[in-house]
Amino acid sequence: MIRILKQAHRIYSVFIILVFSLFFYPFYYLAARNLKNYDLLNRLRKLKSNLCAFFIGIVPRFNFEEPLSDKQTYIYCANHTSNHDIMLICMFAKGRFHFMGKEELLKNPVLGIFFRTIDIPVNRHSKISSFRAFKRAGDNLENGMSLIIFPEGGIADDHYPPKLMPFKNGPFRLAIEKGIPIVAVSFVNVWKRMWDDGKKHGSSPGRADVYIHKPILTSNLTINDSDDLKDRIFDLINSKLIDK
Numbered sequence: 001m002i003r004i005l006k007q008a009h010r011i012y013s014v015f016i017i018l019v020f021s022l023f024f025y026p027f028y029y030l031a032a033r034n035l036k037n038y039d040l041l042n043r044l045r046k047l048k049s050n051l052c053a054f055f056i057g058i059v060p061r062f063n064f065e066e067p068l069s070d071k072q073t074y075i076y077c078a079n080h081t082s083n084h085d086i087m088l089i090c091m092f093a094k095g096r097f098h099f100m101g102k103e104e105l106l107k108n109p110v111l112g113i114f115f116r117t118i119d120i121p122v123n124r125h126s127k128i129s130s131f132r133a134f135k136r137a138g139d140n141l142e143n144g145m146s147l148i149i150f151p152e153g154g155i156a157d158d159h160y161p162p163k164l165m166p167f168k169n170g171p172f173r174l175a176i177e178k179g180i181p182i183v184a185v186s187f188v189n190v191w192k193r194m195w196d197d198g199k200k201h202g203s204s205p206g207r208a209d210v211y212i213h214k215p216i217l218t219s220n221l222t223i224n225d226s227d228d229l230k231d232r233i234f235d236l237i238n239s240k241l242i243d244k
Contacts, residue, residue, distance in 0.1 A: 006202025057205025078185035
């Protein structure tokens with residue numbers, strides 16, 4: 001019975017997301033046509049994320065170790081266990097921001113418009129694609145647009161309950177090269193609300209705990225420190241996931 005209810009909630013959740021996506025699409029389309037309107041595009045998807053969370057029954061609890069600044073550019077690095085992660089990070093990210101994600105999202109009916117405009121698609125199996133993606137991300141960072149990235153490279157479909165997987169090197173080298181602070185984000189129990197896309201285990205309403213760690217400054221680091229920085233961020237994120 002519980003399994004049936006969870007699958008029913010997943011179907012309901014998808015319906016809610018599609019309804020709001022259709023409603024917001026004309027506004028997304030107009031805002032995405034001009035780079036100057038990207039701030040508006042972010043505000044629109046922040047609003048949509050809040051509405052979807054409310055109607056789906058997700059109650060976020062954001063725990064900030066230290067207040068973040070709207071005027072500071074960051075690289076947000078988060079673990080990735082659920083499709084809800086994107087919605088939740090849009091709700092708390094500060095200032096101007098964009099995502100980097102797998103190029104398959106270009107075909108996603110909900111996220112495609114963003115990955116054809118403000119966000120950055122990347123083929124993680126292509127060194128050329130990765131180079132171009134991080135070059136573009138670096139340019140955006142220099143222009144004051146924060147980057148949101150999931151350094152695991154995706155959701156591991158062979159671990160349930162999920163565990164933190166090894167990180168890619170790119171965001172840590174980029175943070176050091178540009179002198180941008182890194183914000184580690186731990187999605188503590190979001191997978192309990194929906195793991196991956198919810199097809200295997202369904203979804204459920206309830207509280208979603210997100211821990212936003214204190215920004216790590218990189219201005220005093222060199223490229224030789226990138227592996228240590230990667231390990232430090234991994235340990236920070238994982239420290240809130242153990243036994244959760």
